[in-house]
Amino acid sequence: MWAIETRDLTKVFRTLTGKAVTAVSGLNLRVPVGDVFGFLGPNGAGKTTTLQLLLGNMRPTRGTAFLFGHPVGDPEIRRLVGYLPEKFQFHDFLTAEEFLDFHARLHGLPARLRRQRVDAVLEFVGLQQRRRSKLREFSRGMLQRLGLAQALLNEPRLVILDEPTSALDPLGRRAVRDLIVQLKAQGVTVFLNSHLLSEVEMTCDTVAIINRGRLLFQGQLRELLQVPTQLDIRVQNPSPQWQRIAAAFGEIVAVNGDVLSVRTRDENAVPDLVVALVNAGARLLSVVPKRLSLEDLFVQVVTDERR
Template sequence: MPLAIETHHLRKVFHGRPAVEDLNLEVAQGEVFGFLGPNGAGKSTTVKMLLGLTHPSAGVARILGQPIEDLEVRRQVGFLPELFRFHDWMTGRDFLRFHGQLYGMETADLERRIPEALELVGLAGRERERIKGYSKGMQQRIGLAQAILNRPKLVILDEPTSALDPIGRREVRELIAHLKAEGTTVFLNSHLLSEVELTCDRVAIVNKGRVIQSGNLAELLNPHLEAELRVDKVTPALRNALSGLARILEENGERLTLALPSEDTLPAVAEAVVHSGTKLYALTPRRESLEDLFVTLIEGGDS
């Protein structure tokens, strides 16, 4: 099966300055992929190249196994831009009908699909209102509707929850889960790392136009498991019992911060505490967050 997105040594130079430098990406079909990086890292330029809105200076990029210049493959891609400027004199229904015609959808299929898309993004019943009367969150929802209108095989979402409240963000997560269940690939660019952590299967973190880390989220975060241990007292017997299981990172009264090789070690730690004669009050795992990893990588790359 061809990859949904594939780039090899992709490069883009503006006025002698590289915005994207030697970018290599592989996004499997059917996965939710997070594309992360600080401002100026080259994310938007990469998306524009994938969509054919700007041409690479060097390198190769393919979408769904085809060159990005292929017009037919672009019909299988949905896109929600971060800075959307929609036709505000149109109603929601007219806007979707217009974009469906641009996709080349058959009239009967389009008329069936419009209410489905509106229902999926939470705008059912608002399609006869003009877009200029929509709130910013509603405008983002109608943008999501046009991005999925043609049942694309690949959806590229650029900051899809930036204008939404917590309920709206949850609904977008549910929409992404629905798309994944249908086999759609979702390429997600977002500054809300907590949303990415809840949504994505894999991520790539880019800085200065290059991928500096990529992989499965569970694998990227798994090596950094810590746990907070609270006991009635810290004794030599307790330290000795823990020595073969965990490394003590910090000690604060009756609280210890431990570094663990994996979650499978937690039951053994609890058992060792009890056998050492110490009362166990709490053992709380604390995994490094995606935000922690992101900051460490970006700050490390800048130093």
């Protein structure tokens, strides 16, 4: 069983002139239970539409979506989902306690349980000392933690977070990231929609990349990052001979002056390459290994799809 599974999920909108615009096309997602799942794509890729389909706020044109094996429209399953939208409406005249009590009432929690859950989530996000402070006194980071607390009131098995760190400073991002790690430790599945790829790289187990409503990649983050190692080798008196030797160990990516860039999938070949060059008489000034980041790979995947 998957925390989230979609089968051929498709959403087509009609403009005022009747033109069909496909926002999501044949999406087949599988989110493992207990994972932190990163959902990535450029602006206009269909991420927001997908979230609304998963939350049951929008009906698909075609296809189906399941949460823990049940259709998204099942009321029992929807009670197991917490959601923090990108632009949450905070009523700044309320205290943190009043704000959470209001949302607990929306969940239909009885009075005694409301008090217990408000206490529990305030403690979890580290705001118990500010429970009676007005929200107008809160920083952006504190508000975001409070928004996450709201998403946890119903003790969800799945939490969907839409750009939870986009407007935060580095300290605020770290605080939210730490909370996500704690949720994972408790067995909660986290679906993270974010364009901050460095945050995704530090947090997520699995990722999916979409563009123009289509799925381009889905899998373990370590699989996505399992790309060739690139070496920038600076050689005194560069020669075509050194390029021929390097080509036996990997792909010559670029030659820029005295720097030879070589890409190899086998990290164990790196020492052999260095030894081969030295034995052939090359004088190496530096050997700098280079790994592609998630951002580099994201740009590569999306760019290749556009060609």
